[in-house]
Amino acid sequence: MKGSTGDSQLHHITSISNAGHNTQNNAPLTVQPPSTVPALQKPIQDKTVIVPSAPAHPTNIAVYPVDLTDPARLTTFVPLESPPAPQCRHKNDMSVPFTHIDLLEGGFWNGFPNGKFAIDLDYSTFSAHKNLAVQWATRGSSGANGKNGQSFTVNGETISQGRESYKQCLGILQCRNENCDIITRPKTHAKSLEKQTITQQCQCGASLEHFPCESRSYLIEYGQVGTDISTCKYRYINGQPHNHPRLPYVKHLTAQESKDTKEHLQINQDQTPLQSYAAGKDSEGKTKSAREIGQCLGNPDTFRYHRKNFKNSAKSEVGSSFINQFHSWIKRHRDEVIMRENTVGREDECVISFHTKWMRDQLLPKAVLIEGPLPLEGMLTDGAHKYWSDLNSVLISTTTFCPGIDRWVPCMFSFANGVTTRHYHWHFTSVIKSIFEAALEYDMEIKDELFALIVDFSDAQRLGFISAFVDCFMDWKDNTRTHAVIQSVGKCFCSANSSKVKRIIIPLPAIRSA
DNA sequence: GACCCTACGTCCATGATGAC
DNA sequence: GTCATCATGGACGTAGGGTC
Structure with a gap:
């Protein structure tokens, strides 16, 4: 929308600086980390407890404000009592606690997995959680699958025969000004990142410094029958803890946020885009605004984009619709x-x-x-x-x-x-x-x-x-x-x-x- | 690692509408 | 007539997956 920028995405969050942010295309959203959040990191074995009293809508930003703990909090979860045997051919799942996606904190995939854990999933669970998409800036690779006559494919019967890919975290960009805590999202293409580091400035005018991160997650796809993807199975292995805070600017809706957004659009079908963006309504009165559903909906154009997709999908339902x-x-x-x-x-x-x-x-x-x-x-x-x-x-x-x-x-x-x-x-x-x-x-x-x-x-x-x-x-x-x-x-x-x-x-x- | 392709997400120009 | 607001659609950059 004309005149709108990423500034508006987060202006209701007190800990976030609005100054200077435009878009991901020029100046990525930057955030002042809250000074009150302590940076407490504990060994993974001490973190195996679900956060109590999870809110009804755990992805709602009003409930979960941007967390800029430095380094980022480890993901908490309940480990399985009988974990499956490690089968990864590169031994990436050795000595890693296994859990279930429902046993992660909040009971959902929040896009910021952090710390060592592994999950086995079937296709329906994998797709229901948006293919375990992450909000970290990462660069992916499908590894050596299929190279040099190797036969590691999704049709492999076992995990060791499956197709393995990984996502390498790209860390963050920090301001060289010692008095500035602004965090900038790194570009994912190597050349773009190099250019960003050299030419782009922080909002305060100082130059940026790239802090890489060694964290790497692995995904193994296996067990698929023919081309029927619904039969595919997955083993996800999260890597070493990230050495930096979360990124303030998220790129995707989580699965729960997508569901909430769909419900919001369904209820407000008769409203104009801006009306439904500002505040919806239901049988009991007003509902929350779109920006309260998910952080990335702080940008009205993102909301409009999802609204368009929703209407298109409704149109494609050629039956009763x-x-x-x-x-x-x-x-x-x-x-x-x-x-x-x-x-x-x-x-x-x-x-x-x-x-x-x-x-x-x-x-x-x-x-x-x-x-x-x-x-x-x-x-x-x-x-x-x-x-x-x-x-x-x-x-x-x-x-x-x-x-x-x-x-x-x-x-x-x-x-x-x-x-x-x-x-x-x-x-x-x-x-x-x-x-x-x-x-x-x-x-x-x-x-x-x-x-x-x-x-x-x-x-x-x-x-x-x-x-x-x-x-x-x-x-x-x-x-x-x-x-x-x-x-x-x-x-x-x-x-x-x-x-x-x-x-x-x-x-x-x-x-x-x- | 480099390159290509495609879907996604955002920006921006333009036109419609209504208030003044 | 002017201006502000809103809706729309095209353009384009980015992210991520696939291939070599």
Whole structure:
């Protein structure tokens, strides 16, 4: 959003300096560590206790403010009484306490794992915790997997045969000014980090110094059956404790924060983005603001980004979601929208056609509606394949030229779940019946010229039009012609398949006399 | 380690709307 | 008409995974 910067992300946190932060693209968010937090580090064996009385929403920043303990607090957890045997081929899981993800402090993956521990997970747990993504600045590597004829892959039956990757922590950037405690997030690409260290300045104007960190975590993926990722298993091994504080600027929502954000967006669907960002509502009144859900939502654009993703995912749920949205749209515009063919549950093809009265009138020859000897304009019909979020569905539209506004305008829209002859049959049935209706309303004679459409070059459109043309005329109470004659008229329209309407109009007198 | 690719996340220009 | 606010979408940098 224009004018918004990362400044606003954390201005409600008292320990954080707002000065000078812009974005990750120029000046990374920097923070003054709280002076009151003691830097107490104990051996890992003394830290194996869950933090008591975990809050209801442990990822809520209002409950868990930015922790800049230096060095960062070790992750607390309850170790398994019967840990699995170490199997890592590089022995990285030797002498490491194992735990379960629910036994970590707060009972969730917070993105700042610190200290030696290991976890075995299945795919559903791994993905539910966002693939154990970390908030540390890291540089990853897939190691020697697959190199030099080695056969370490995700399909390996055991951990020692699995694919191993690691994430190397890149530490932090600290200000060279002794009186400045501002911490800056290092860039992850080697060249970018080098440039950042050389050229970038701290908010206070002093230069930056890179403090590397030796902490490295490992992930082994194994046991996958074929390409079915849901069968994959994981062993995560966290490395040595980090020698620096947490980074003040987090990049990702945790799994719980994602869930909270989704709920927040669900509740506030009818609100504008800024309304729902500022404060939501539920049946009991106001809910918390988006920035209280997660630290990275302090940036309104990040919230907007997740909101867009949420709406897109909702759109892609083509079942009841689409029906609800369409129903809601029709309700809002029931005074303007005229529903035409609706084959839901009636035919094999799903086609829902609709337009407005004004669009219906555009289907008639323009000379009727606008004074003056205007020529009959043609109609173009085409299907847009990427309009709906379901790529198998098509928006079929018939358009015509409107001299009054000097623009091509739509006359009929159809949602269709395909583009077969029958789909076009139902779309053109709507078009032809609408022309009947409009012509009768304007006391016009029903004659073939009214239906001089130009169809596209596909057989489906041509055959669909002929089929609809025949059915509509056969059903017309005043029809005196045989099926064969009507069909020949329809074919004649389509045989003049051209972008020039004049070519269609010319043979009409002969047809009518046939 | 270098390079490539892609998804993610943020910035920014632009247009719509409403208040004054 | 001017200005402020908000919404939208494209551009672009970054992070992370994959490959060599």
